[in-house]
Amino acid sequence: KRTQRKLPPGPKGLPIIGHLHMLGKNPHQDFQKLAEKHGPIMSMRFGFIPNIIVSSPDAAKQFLKTHDLNFASRPSLEAAKHISYEQRNLSFSPYGPYWRNMRKLCTLELFSNLKINTFQALRKRELAELVNILEQAAQEHVAVDISTRITSLTSDISCQMVFGKKFENKEFDERGFKGVIEEGMKMAVAFNLGDYFPYIGALDLQGLTKKMKAIAKVWDQFFEKILDEHDQPKEHGQTKDFVDTMLGIMKSGESEFEFDRSHVKAILMDVFAASAETSSTTIEWTLSELLRNPRVLRKVQKELEQVVGLDKMVEESDLESLEYLNMVIKEAMRLHPVAPLLLPHLSIEDCTVDGFFIPKNSRVVINVWAIGRDSKVWTDAEKFLPERFVGSNIDLRGRDFELLPFGSGRRGCPGMQLGLTMVRLVVAQLVHYFNWDLPNGMQQSELDMTEEFGIVVGRATHLIAIPTSRFKK
Numbered sequence: 001k002r003t004q005r006k007l008p009p010g011p012k013g014l015p016i017i018g019h020l021h022m023l024g025k026n027p028h029q030d031f032q033k034l035a036e037k038h039g040p041i042m043s044m045r046f047g048f049i050p051n052i053i054v055s056s057p058d059a060a061k062q063f064l065k066t067h068d069l070n071f072a073s074r075p076s077l078e079a080a081k082h083i084s085y086e087q088r089n090l091s092f093s094p095y096g097p098y099w100r101n102m103r104k105l106c107t108l109e110l111f112s113n114l115k116i117n118t119f120q121a122l123r124k125r126e127l128a129e130l131v132n133i134l135e136q137a138a139q140e141h142v143a144v145d146i147s148t149r150i151t152s153l154t155s156d157i158s159c160q161m162v163f164g165k166k167f168e169n170k171e172f173d174e175r176g177f178k179g180v181i182e183e184g185m186k187m188a189v190a191f192n193l194g195d196y197f198p199y200i201g202a203l204d205l206q207g208l209t210k211k212m213k214a215i216a217k218v219w220d221q222f223f224e225k226i227l228d229e230h231d232q233p234k235e236h237g238q239t240k241d242f243v244d245t246m247l248g249i250m251k252s253g254e255s256e257f258e259f260d261r262s263h264v265k266a267i268l269m270d271v272f273a274a275s276a277e278t279s280s281t282t283i284e285w286t287l288s289e290l291l292r293n294p295r296v297l298r299k300v301q302k303e304l305e306q307v308v309g310l311d312k313m314v315e316e317s318d319l320e321s322l323e324y325l326n327m328v329i330k331e332a333m334r335l336h337p338v339a340p341l342l343l344p345h346l347s348i349e350d351c352t353v354d355g356f357f358i359p360k361n362s363r364v365v366i367n368v369w370a371i372g373r374d375s376k377v378w379t380d381a382e383k384f385l386p387e388r389f390v391g392s393n394i395d396l397r398g399r400d401f402e403l404l405p406f407g408s409g410r411r412g413c414p415g416m417q418l419g420l421t422m423v424r425l426v427v428a429q430l431v432h433y434f435n436w437d438l439p440n441g442m443q444q445s446e447l448d449m450t451e452e453f454g455i456v457v458g459r460a461t462h463l464i465a466i467p468t469s470r471f472k473k
């Protein structure tokens with residue numbers, strides 16, 4: 001009976017592997033090309049798993065708004081099981097009472113404006129430190145690896161916000177803090193046979209499960225140590241980091257759902273992973289576009305001079321008034337969404353969308369990268385033109401399905417406000433204090449904008465530039 005129903009169109013697949021052979025290094029780009037031929041709701045099969053690829057604003061609205069509840073679950077990916085405490089985290093928890101309760105709790109306790117504001121001084125301090133380093137480079141007229149600097153800035157801020165302190169590279173084991181995190185990230189995106197052929201997952205033919213379990217053990221020991229340290233009483237007036245908040249709730253026993261140390265650890269890992277790289281990658285892309293578009297950069301600097309004033313540091317209270325900067329960031333996120341396929345959604349029941357049958361347990365992939373670059377939706381779609389948002393109501397909250405860098409609906413990003421605060425503040429500060437030149441006489445048009453697919457999609461090469469101070473000390 002099922003097979004008589006009309007599935008969305010899609011390319012012809014091969015026996016057993018389905019369409020796996022059609023995916024290259026950048027699946028979001030491959031999906032875009034295929035959707036041009038097969039349509040905005042496309043059916044593909046990866047191994048034994050049915051996938052629905054969504055590539056237009058109207059179609060995205062159907063999945064994320066009209067039928068949001070039915071597509072609000074997540075698949076049980078091997079990495080989520082082995083390194084995310086059996087999916088007790090928010091990002092990969094299946095839809096159900098645990099996810100609903102935990103999401104409500106985190107939204108209230110970790111992602112609220114009140115909580116975000118308690119870390120304002122931390123952000124200011126860390127950013128001022130970076131500005132000092134850049135001042136030094138400006139005086140010596142040397143090139144700076146902006147990518148590395150921004151990554152350590154957001155990682156340091158996230159570490160202190162979540163765990164209460166920065167981590168030295170000697171932490172963890174001989175691989176160091178950065179090394180262990182990178183290894184975990186690599187494993188999380190590695191092609192895992194078990195995700196496409198569930199029955200052979202248990203055989204661990206690639207040896208990935210073993211490696212993931214080993215890294216999860218290292219992480220777990222690290223978290224246990226942090227949780228133990230947080231059992232010591234805090235000095236009066238010290239800001240409560242996320243570990244304090246979560247442990248406080250756990251110990252109070254007031255939560256109406258199961259909430260033990262494993263849940264606390266899963267959420268901490270999730271929030272750390274979700275916050276640091278997403279913000280740094282968005283900042284890198286925005287600065288890259290500004291370096292390629294000096295006209296836009298000068299206009300942002302002019303606005304900053306007017307709103308903030310020369311010789312003054314940008315404050316978080318200035319951010320809402322920086323209208324042009326906010327258009328620049330929207331435009332950078334349209335062209336460079338760091339999660340171009342969002343996180344995978346999973347259908348809970350059989351459903352009909354736009355006349356097509358979508359079977360239960362289909363993975364739904366929303367290609368926001370393709371939507372952001374669709375010439376049917378955007379004029380001069382490939383160009384970086386922040387002015388396109390003048391007089392437009394399109395914002396980043398997921399109400400406008402042509403621009404979805406944070407997703408939309410029940411599974412949309414709960415950390416959007418925090419992420420945007422970081423991105424706006426860092427970009428504003430770095431272009432307010434400094435003019436930037438590309439190294440070795442490189443022309444703007446020569447700046448490499450190649451993408452590298454991973455847990456987030458960042459630049460394939462580091463962004464390097466030479467700062468010059470705009471203010472006299």
Ligand code: HEM
Nearest residue numbers: 090091274275278279339342343405406407411413415419
């Ligand atoms: C520029 C920064 C950020 C971007 C672009 C971003 C983007 C996204 C996207 C696209 C999703 C998936 C939405 C979906 O599947 O429909 C997501 C989910 C999520 N984000 Fe963010 N994010 C950012 C910052 C943050 C921050 C700072 C936090 C937390 C401190 C955070 C926490 C989360 C969590 C917990 C989820 C999973 C939600 C769920 O499945 O219920 N994000 N984010």
